[in-house]
Amino acid sequence: MTRKVLLRYSRDKAEEPILASVIRQTDVPINILHADLGAKGGEILIAIDAPEDKVEKTISLFRELGIGVEEIKKAIELDKDACIECGACVSLCPTGALSLTKDYSVELVEDKCVYCEICVPSCPVRALKLRKF
């Protein structure tokens, strides 16, 4: 299962090649979903697709290297009871996390979501909710 982790870089860690060294040490594929990182520090949202023990090892490695780590469990929700399946959200979604199925139901695949939030206010019946991270 893909797990999403938010890495918080403090100012003094911002210029170290931490992500590269974690990948080299663990040999785990890490996908960057969203990054907002400058000389003053910032955040990187990553997706780790690996067996559980390897994910745990990766997370603890980041911690050892002085990075704040927060696992993102469920950040966006589609309220199926409220949704009217109009699909207003699907053409706005940059990653295809929101799509229409063959029978024109709206489907949310959380793994693909990068939390850009564009869909949330576009929903005419407020069926999409985002947990801020």
Added chain:
Amino acid sequence: MVEIVRERGEIEAAKEVDVVTTGTFGAMCSSGAWLNFGHSDPPIKMQRVWLNDVEAYTGVAAVDAYIGAAQLSETRGLEYGGGHVIEDIVRGKEIEVRATAYGTDCYPRREIETTITKDDLNQAVLCNPRNAYQKYDAATNSGDETIYTYMGTLLPNFGNVTFSGSGVLSPLNNDPNYETIGVGTRIFIGGTQGYIFWEGTQHAPTKGFGTIMTVGDLKKMNPRYVRGATIEKYGVSLYLGIGIPIPILNERIAKTAGVGDENITTNILDYGVPRRDRPIVRKVTYAELKSGKVEINGAETPVSPLSSIKRAREIATVLKEWIERGEFLLSQPVERLPRDREFKPMKQPFAVPLVRDIMTREVVTARADSSVESAAKILAEKGFDHLPIVDEENKLVGIVTSWDIAVAVGKGKKKLSDILTSKVVTASEDEPVDSVARKLEKHKISGVPVVDSKKKLKGMLTSEDLSKLIGRRRR
């Protein structure tokens, strides 16, 4: 039906099929409900009335009011409006009613506050001036910023396409000659049975944009098919489900009801151009729109339907079941809908001026490699605030304002290339001045360079030019 007509032709289809049911579930802003509150004691002749802070129209008799779907809440803005009030009435929720009046001998009361549910209302009748557009144009945006329209959020540079209407399921599109749909036709509306009582406003049958006026008992409706909605940064509306049965009386109706999505076309319009007649980007079929991707300028563009195709199908199915169980009887129209109406534009006392009518053509420009000092001199001599920066072909590369110059002098910057703004908000010559006024306000700027499609500088339009124009209009 489409398959039967395709495989066996309309003659056989007309013999075999009795009724085709249709459905649509989309935002229908031209909807609203007539409510009657009953008389208070002492009685009041309502002059103004609000339901959950959404104003309803009460310019009729004492305690009648019309709550329009697109009316905004006075306290919650775009998050709540008439459409939401209508949904809440259907759900049986308590609604706060507040009314004021001037007081008469027969209606002495001047104000009232109470809460009601649908059970307290004598009548609650959904009564809609324009529903169920036969088809509708699809939308995209050529501009370089996201725009928020009644067709939803449109991403810049043809980033997405939105459309409305259910295509092959569209009620009026299945009987475009209105042989079975007319005044008195019984329909599915909001989960109950209602009627068509007239042609809809803006009914334009010659262009394939027919509409209907509809009526139904709000108290009997189902919130699954009556939903208040917020269209981002545009307004509020009502998603409403409508279904119409089409009896297949002859081969002609079999043929029109047998037209598939691949043969129903509409245009994708460019909403990046804020005019009444928006440019057509391309023609498209409902089959392409429903596939989720359409091609624009060689790129695959994602599509949003806006109206729910799934729920439209559900409505057609529910209607079919009602008919099969004998709960819904088909009715013959007492009058046919007109087939020759045109939708005329508004009569205006004068045309809105375009940018080219009021822009300044003699524009002083500078090159990016010029000095800050020379630019300061130009602006001071001519009394301008904006200095467009162009290349050797007169193409716009940036802009420098008198404020930029002041800052540059303060910081000791020498060249214009160090201080110019390269991401410039521009206007085109054939744009209405009202749209430029909106750009100035939105970006908090005081002027825009006017450029052609190749970015060549044609002139400048400033807030000063616009103020002069308003002075002229008032006179």
